Amino acid sequence: MALIACKNLTLGYGGRVIVKDLNFAVNTGNYLCIVGENGSGKTTLMKTLLGLTPAISGGIVLGDGLKRNEIGYLPQQTAVQRDFPASVYEIVLSGFCGKSGIAPFYTAAQKKEALENIRKMGIFDLKGRCYRELSGGQQQRVLLARALCATSKLILLDEPVSGLDARATEGMYSIIEKLNKEEKITVIMISHDISAALKYATHILHIGADCFFGRREEYISLKKAEVTDNE
Amino acid sequence: MSEIMEKLYFYIQFPMVRKALIVGVLIALCSSLLGVTLVLKRFSFIGDGLSHVAFGAMAVAAVVGLTNNMPLVLAVTAISAILLLRTGTNTRIKGDAAVAMISVGALAVGYLLMNVFPKSGNVSGDVCTTLFGSTSILTLSKKEVLLCIILSAVVMAVFVLFYNKVFALTFDEDFARATGTRTSAYNLLIAMIVAAVIVLAMNLVGSLLISALVIFPALSSMRVFKTFRSVTVCSAVLSVICALLGMLVSIVTGTPVGSTIVVVDIFSFLIFYLIGLLKEGVKK
Numbered sequence: 001m002a003l004i005a006c007k008n009l010t011l012g013y014g015g016r017v018i019v020k021d022l023n024f025a026v027n028t029g030n031y032l033c034i035v036g037e038n039g040s041g042k043t044t045l046m047k048t049l050l051g052l053t054p055a056i057s058g059g060i061v062l063g064d065g066l067k068r069n070e071i072g073y074l075p076q077q078t079a080v081q082r083d084f085p086a087s088v089y090e091i092v093l094s095g096f097c098g099k100s101g102i103a104p105f106y107t108a109a110q111k112k113e114a115l116e117n118i119r120k121m122g123i124f125d126l127k128g129r130c131y132r133e134l135s136g137g138q139q140q141r142v143l144l145a146r147a148l149c150a151t152s153k154l155i156l157l158d159e160p161v162s163g164l165d166a167r168a169t170e171g172m173y174s175i176i177e178k179l180n181k182e183e184k185i186t187v188i189m190i191s192h193d194i195s196a197a198l199k200y201a202t203h204i205l206h207i208g209a210d211c212f213f214g215r216r217e218e219y220i221s222l223k224k225a226e227v228t229d230n231e
Numbered sequence: 232m233s234e235i236m237e238k239l240y241f242y243i244q245f246p247m248v249r250k251a252l253i254v255g256v257l258i259a260l261c262s263s264l265l266g267v268t269l270v271l272k273r274f275s276f277i278g279d280g281l282s283h284v285a286f287g288a289m290a291v292a293a294v295v296g297l298t299n300n301m302p303l304v305l306a307v308t309a310i311s312a313i314l315l316l317r318t319g320t321n322t323r324i325k326g327d328a329a330v331a332m333i334s335v336g337a338l339a340v341g342y343l344l345m346n347v348f349p350k351s352g353n354v355s356g357d358v359c360t361t362l363f364g365s366t367s368i369l370t371l372s373k374k375e376v377l378l379c380i381i382l383s384a385v386v387m388a389v390f391v392l393f394y395n396k397v398f399a400l401t402f403d404e405d406f407a408r409a410t411g412t413r414t415s416a417y418n419l420l421i422a423m424i425v426a427a428v429i430v431l432a433m434n435l436v437g438s439l440l441i442s443a444l445v446i447f448p449a450l451s452s453m454r455v456f457k458t459f460r461s462v463t464v465c466s467a468v469l470s471v472i473c474a475l476l477g478m479l480v481s482i483v484t485g486t487p488v489g490s491t492i493v494v495v496d497i498f499s500f501l502i503f504y505l506i507g508l509l510k511e512g513v514k515k
């Protein structure tokens with residue numbers, strides 16, 4: 001059974017349709033890249049998968065015993081207020097909020113893992129700093145570390161490398177690859193970086209006027225065919 | 232100096248003064264704990280908004296001819312507080328605008344009703360109490376003090392136990408919801424304790440003071456501290472100190488309690504503002 005399956009999913013806001021009749025399934029261990037133009041509905045799809053935006057019609061089925069609190073999420077943008085007092089460590093630790101359920105406090109193991117994720121993202125020396133006073137790329141890494149804390153089976157990333165420098169981008173891709181290969185965590189990632197998408201992904205979902213879903217190889221041969229057609 | 236101490240000592244002998252001090256400190260503590268979240272969620276003016284709702288409810292009670300309007304007023308105020316806060320940040324109308332709408336709306340409806348049916352008894356007196364506190368804080372009954380102590384204990388326990396959830400929900404509600412936190416349940420819980428504190432405090436110290444107690448300690452601490460925990464702790468401590476100081480000053484000088492506390496809060500804000508500026512200057 002698939003980890004997440006969408007059947008005839010129609011997305012939109014307030015009755016206005018953005019994407020119609022999406023069908024795809026993600027299995028455990030897959031690495032799905034979602035590509036498409038600006039405004040094509042990628043973020044909307046991710047929010048619908050997460051239950052933040054209601055679907056207009058169609059259904060999403062969570063399989064393999066997947067629970068909501070086993071999903072990590074990196075939003076495309078977080079509207080944090082100008083003077084919100086919060087340290088990097090506090091924010092990363094809050095990634096465990098869903099997992100800890102009704103338990104009031106975070107465990108020692110969770111605190112250790114939060115620090116470990118902060119280290120992985122290369123922001124260990126910033127851990128006591130105020131989030132609002134960091135640069136855009138540094139903030140992105142904080143939210144990534146938080147997403148890692150929330151993840152145990154599936155991670156959804158909305159443009160994880162936007163705003164990162166070349167080295168951090170490389171590091172980011174290798175962390176995601178490791179997560180996918182070694183810890184068997186399923187990845188769904190939105191990206192405008194087609195070459196990276198084709199390098200790491202097992203599956204591609206293209207959203208736009210004509211939607212495509214399939215294995216990476218199929219997508220590559222389809223693109224090749226399109227190029228030869230045009231010539 | 233010793234003269235002042237003697238005067239204080241003299242007044243502290245009276246049980247009613249001690250009761251007032253206890254109630255004042257507890258309300259200051261509870262409202263400052265919630266204040267950080269309320270200010271960050273754009274609900275600074277919820278105390279004022281709710282007092283207008285209470286006024287509207289009183290007008291309705293007077294028109295209908297209820298003799299004991301307290302239960303109705305309490306219920307309506309608590310329900311409005313929950314409706315306002317429960318929806319969290321995912322509403323089309325943002326917190327401050329929603330509070331303003333409800334407050335102006337209730338005020339207008341209440342005033343209109345009083346004019347159309349001008350038989351009401353003592354609405355203007357009632358209005359005064361919602362603004363400035365009913366019983367002067369010195370005439371509290373034993374029952375009121377006990378209620379205040381119990382409620383404060385509940386609020387503090389809930390706040391400590393759900394501190395991590397409160398942070399997660401205040402910082403990024405969407406993320407919390409997406410990763411499996413039951414945000415609507417927690418929002419309801421937060422809304423209920425906010426409603427309880429505000430309704431209680433409105434009756435004891437008035438809505439002017441409750442707004443000040445919610446806003447000032449949080450804003451002062453945010454000038455100096457940059458993490459959620461330090462801001463929360465600092466505003467709780469600051470709020471208690473200011474309330475205590477304000478009450479003692481008012482006892483000695485005979486000034487009105489509420490406004491004295493607010494003035495002390497204003498001073499503390501100025502001090503923290505300066506410290507904040509100095510800190511920034513040192514960093515540069």
Ligand SMILES: Nc1ncnc2c1ncn2[C@@H]1O[C@H](COP(=O)(O)OP(=O)(O)OP(=O)(O)O)[C@@H](O)[C@H]1O
Pocket residue numbers: 013018036037038039040041042043044045076
């Ligand atoms: N909250 C909203 N209410 C109404 N319409 C929205 C809302 N958010 C997005 N839209 C619209 O939905 C469409 C898809 O938006 P979405 O954010 O999903 O695009 P995207 O594929 O993620 O684009 P990008 O590559 O720029 O991130 C856009 O036309 C946008 O205007």
Ligand SMILES: [Mg+2]
Pocket residue numbers: 042043044076158
């Ligand atoms: Mg997007």
